[in-house]
Amino acid sequence: xxxxxVRQARHGKNTLVVFLIMLDTWRRLxxxxxxxxxxxxxxxxxxxVLLLILIDFVWHLKDLFVAWRERRSxxxxxxxxxxHLTQEExxxxxxxxxxxxxxxxxxxxxxxAEPPELLERHSEGGWHIIRQHKHLIRKWAVVRK
Numbered sequence: 579x580x581x582x583x584v585r586q587a588r589h590g591k592n593t594l595v596v597f598l599i600m601l602d603t604w605r606r607l608x609x610x611x612x613x614x615x616x617x618x619x620x621x622x623x624x625x626x627v628l629l630l631i632l633i634d635f636v637w638h639l640k641d642l643f644v645a646w647r648e649r650r651s652x653x654x655x656x657x658x659x660x661x662h663l664t665q666e667e668x669x670x671x672x673x674x675x676x677x678x679x680x681x682x683x684x685x686x687x688x689x690x691a692e693p694p695e696l697l698e699r700h701s702e703g704g705w706h707i708i709r710q711h712k713h714l715i716r717k718w719a720v721v722r723k
Contacts, residue, residue: 593631600624652694656711659694660718668722671696675719680705 603617603624663671667689670681681687687705690697696715697705707715 593628596624596627596631600628653714655694656696656714657718659696660715663690671715672719672722674705675707675716676723 600621603620606612606614607617607621660668660671666683667686670683670686671690673679674681687697687699691699691705695708696711698708699705
């Protein structure tokens with residue numbers, strides 16, 4: 579289980595416990611059985627705890643949205659880069675992705691390595707498609723076929 583799932587599970591358990599305590603306090607106040615003045619202050623404190631849990635949850639949702647928006651923006655940037663390739667670069671990249679044949683012209687590889695990068699150079703194996711873009715570029719290449 580990654581950190582996000584653990585955090586979400588913890589939120590649910592914390593909220594449930596505080597909510598159950600609040601229900602019990604409300605029951606005691608409404609029914610009048612064993613009602614004490616301290617229960618009003620307990621409700622106030624429990625309400626503040628629930629508010630803090632809610633604020634933390636909303637903050638987490640905001641973080642998820644910002645990360646999603648950045649991934650989407652970067653993906654659109656890569657797709658625009660793919661659409662603006664020259665015919666020669668486009669064909670060389672398509673053959674590289676689908677058939678595994680590296681472009682013979684090093685200038686094409688260098689131009690594809692310019693920002694936003696589609697290829698990167700390793701000292702051992704030569705040019706490679708950037709791992710995080712493989713699926714997107716493969717999808718583009720299949721459509722171009």
